[in-house]
Amino acid sequence: MRAAALGLGLVVAGGQAQAAEPVLGYAAGFLTDPFQAVLVQQALATARAEGFHTLPATNANGDAGKQISDIHNLIATGAKVLIINPTDSEAIIPALAFAAKKKVPVVAIDTAPAGGSLAMVVRADNAAMGAQACQQIGKALGGQGIVLSLMGDQATTNGRDRTTGFNTCLKASYRNIKLIQEPTNWKADQATAIAQTIVTSTPKLSAIYMQSDSVMLAGVVNVLKTAHKLKPVGQPGHIVLVSIDGTPLALQDIRKDLLDSVVSQPLNLYIKYGVYYAKAALAGKTFAPGPTDHDSTIIAKGKIEMDLLTAPIVTKANVDDPSLWGNQTKS
Known part of the structure; x- marks a missing residue:
């Protein structure tokens, strides 16, 4: 079972080779508000439902240096793909370079890094x-x-x-x-x-x-x-x-x-498509700028591609819309 925990390709169970679950790590910038807490909890749950083995999420608590260490540690523990939410858009760049060197694709959700190697950024405009x-x-x-x-x-x-x-x-x-x-x-x-x-x-x-x-x-x-x-x-x-x-x-x-x-903010869609792009990155898939099949647009900002999701305005008239993430969680 240790091979699976380390994200290796095969494990032996009952004398037969079986494919291991790909290992996903989540590096949070901070978890001091309900939005971020829900984002992490539901992202990991969705990743598990999509066939990932998930490592415990890390929390940089607003410390950019700690988030860099967290990413190093997640990779050392066996993460083969990362979802991150940067606490500092500039400071995260060296950690992305390290992940690229280790051939670990990274998907950023909610907040975009200012540069670096990424499979995709999923955020609202x-x-x-x-x-x-x-x-x-x-x-x-x-x-x-x-x-x-x-x-x-x-x-x-x-x-x-x-x-x-x-x-x-x-x-x-x-x-x-x-x-x-x-x-x-x-x-x-x-x-x-x-x-x-x-x-x-x-x-x-x-x-x-x-x-x-x-x-x-x-x-x-x-x-x-x-x-x-x-x-x-x-x-x-x-x-x-x-x-x-x-x-x-x-x-x-x-x-x-x-x-x-x-x-x-389309928090539920950050989660859905963050995990989607993580799976796609492991499969070697890439995406071109332009409209998507989910009512958003991928843009290129330098070498970074961003899937910019739509964010609805909520008033008294539509506050009970069940598609709003705030109506889908009690947290």
């Missing part, structure tokens, strides 16, 4: 998600007001893209909206502290854009409640709230008329 959030806020405010943008970690492609998409949209379509933007590094405590400061010091604050409701929503709602500024959608004094992720909490807050809308 994060700049488009930022622009979608901007449109929701701009329309709700009638093009006038003050908006706080709680940015994610700008060392990640997701944080940068969600910021760029939002800001570009504001400049192009809503020039009369004043922007206050603060980095949170995907940290709930930082997001809450910043929201507390801005809500207290900005009496005419009109809206808050949260780049991750998984990290930021609970704290922001609590800040508004404590400041007696948590008014239902549509009532006078309501501060427009728009977020990205689509967690069960976010969907529940839409139902309660606390959250105006959310751009729902």
